[in-house]
Amino acid sequence: SIKGLGPIFVAAILAGAGDLRQYAHGRQLLRKAGLNLAESMSGKRKGQIVISKRGDSTLRKYLFLATIQLIGINPVFRELHEKN
Template sequence: MQRMSAQIDEVKTQLTDLIKDKAEYALLQSIPGIGPVTSAALMASVGDAGAFKNGRQLAAWIGLTPKQYASGETNRMGKISKRGNSTLRKYLIHGARTVLNWCEKKDDVLSCWLQKLKVRMNGCKAVVALANKLARIIWSVLISKQPFDVSKACA
């Protein structure tokens, strides 16, 4: 067990050494809830963010957008599709859960939005909503090549 943990740590170190000089890695690290492992996974999986038309397409590709049920004039949104990259979805949901747990102690625009969201809906739904928002923020940061600006997050 210890040998396997040592091997995992060694691979993480090698991975970090390979990508730490890339500009996208630093840009992704500026987003709340996105750490080194998530940044590396995003860089490996997404590649060129320009392949996606907008942030919603990236979120849908990861599997964070709700299914839509439509019939006649009725239009309902269901649960998330869970199609796409399950590893990225898991990383973004865990990062979103961390951000949501700490939003009570902050007063920036994103934290205020999250506090209102927590009042309106169940905690798990709020986590997935934030993960969806993080996917859209990731697309925006990668396309604009600008670090995350919290004042523009909920504008």
Template sequence: VEELIERYRQSEGLKCPQKPKIQKLLEVSRQSIGITQGQQMARIEIATLVRRYRQLEQEIAALTEQLIALAQTTVEYEWLQTIPGLGDATIVELLSEIGSFHQYQDPRQLMKLAGLTLKENSSGQHKGQKRISKRGRKRLRALLFRVMMPLIRHNEAFRALHEYYTTRPVNPLRKKQSIVVLCGKLLKILYAVCVKQQAFDGERMIRDISHTHTQAYA
């Protein structure tokens, strides 16, 4: 067990499991039939695949650096990086899906592009629930959902807005519903900071929450 733990620690990119799991692995391996033929070629094939994997990692890293450098030459990059929680890789993905924000006349066009516009499932006299249309760029929509979780954790304004949506006394949202709404909110903010060329203002977002809460009881 100790020898296997040491092998794990010396290997790059391998997470060392707990001792009970290693002990179980050893017990199972003693009862395993294993490969009895073609062992040498199997080792060669595995070594070849590992080398190719490492090569692809280096190529992806080099390409990512080039894309980040390209994104930094855009007008949008300066303002997008003012949003806490948006890293360079995310900015590259956003610009690759959306392009220049200046080519859009209204943030609602971005919401339509991402398939976040609401539609009602109705039939005859029956009115169903409103859901997002999903008629848009699937990768952009997936990116927004993927970005939203780190934003809720690391961006105070988005965290406060998520908490407000899910705990407000009137019409509270489920967590998933809140995330959908916040994705639309993020697109509006991205559009505003890029087109107006103003840095992200988290305090203003929090003040808007208080204002909305006051109006609800007015």
């Protein structure tokens, strides 16, 4: 259990992600949610780097809400957020 992360968030994340043992790295889960970085470019034009948003929008929403909750309640996550 993680202080500040309730059963609703855990259930929603597991429902969207499935079995977490299928992911070798955490970035694979972020890619499934559409939170990986992608560069917007076309031909000669080079654009800015944005999140791809090509994934499960519900999973992305609950990962975001869980992160905001953890930053607000858990001092370890708050410290990590302030450093980054």
